[in-house]
Amino acid sequence: MRYTPILMAQHKPASLPTVKRLPSYLHIVEAALREGKEYISGTVIADELELEPIQVRKDLAVTGIVGTPRRGFPVRELIQCINSFLRWNQQTDAVLVGAGNLGTALLGYGEFQKHGLNIVAAFDPAKQKAGTHMNGVRVYSLHQMQDRVQALGVRLAILTVPGEHAQVVSDLLIQSGIQAIWNFTNVKLKVPPHVIVQKEDLSSGYAVLSVKVGLQNAQDT
């Protein structure tokens, strides 16, 4: 029996918070599989993540999974449904621009590979890096970027350059056919409407941490 990700098929995406929570559900369900479990209940997942069970059930419903009363969700099918909804069972080629510390950290982040992200080339302005390999990925000079991106037919770029170069590099990438940018810089990129930008912003997490630590200190005094 296959569970089709119905909402995706109808081009009706789930809410952003739901999509953001799916990877944490996947972690827990994969752990359950490793422990040999066949079923997992929404309540168990909810307890683990300190969420309401109704929230978990609503979120998982977008993947098309169907639970069994009193037994919960079948573990293998649930993993397949989440991966299918997120398209993590398909391979997506990407290039990475900016092979500094953050870029190198991302090149070595095994989770991405596991989820189909295949970084096929990296680019960096530093001449001494050109021709080397970082975590198995070949680094090219920035001058070769446009030619290589076009030749590879890649549509996704991961941007880890210093902020002051972000817009220029983004423009060049889009000229070369890039249609989606995963932006790790602190710059709000200006892009044409057909280009997707997903911005990672560590200061959001830091804001939450700051407020929590502030409340903790207030309770201590």
Next chain:
Amino acid sequence: MRYTPILMAQHKPASLPTVKRLPSYLHIVEAALREGKEYISGTVIADELELEPIQVRKDLAVTGIVGTPRRGFPVRELIQCINSFLRWNQQTDAVLVGAGNLGTALLGYGEFQKHGLNIVAAFDPAKQKAGTHMNGVRVYSLHQMQDRVQALGVRLAILTVPGEHAQVVSDLLIQSGIQAIWNFTNVKLKVPPHVIVQKEDLSSGYAVLSVKVGLQNAQDT
């Protein structure tokens, strides 16, 4: 005139999504200040971030800022209110454990310093790193961690070790007096109730990107 962050003073925190959005508001208001503007409207901020104006006004209200009809929010006061609410106008000392690529990237991330995060020491198991400095921060051996953390009286730790060491290092940190952990590993840490954990998870952002790229591909075909 001072705008007191009323909700914080009453220990009634704003919602998590609100707190997460505050840094992006701050970016925009700081840019307005650099352009010499005295007031900025909620609508202008909303347009820039593709949010509803009512959402922006509700979010900003938690900081205690008061807008002026037809003129909007006073720029300087708004910056002060957001920084005060997030406690970014105060210095917070922290240690970083795991001076690999990601750790080094975080040590060099200027935004954190600007917002009061002061990393006073780094720890790494690699012997050749002990005694060196990375982006101005001294690196110590992991054996020195407990003594140094206690001596420094630091309560916040940034965790960038490989996943397999995360729980052990976290336990040692908590024994040494750490009360908040910014967790960049893929491990869900087990900690006593008094300890705060803020988990950064790149796979959430990757999930959103994957779904957006999937919709883009579906539209193209």
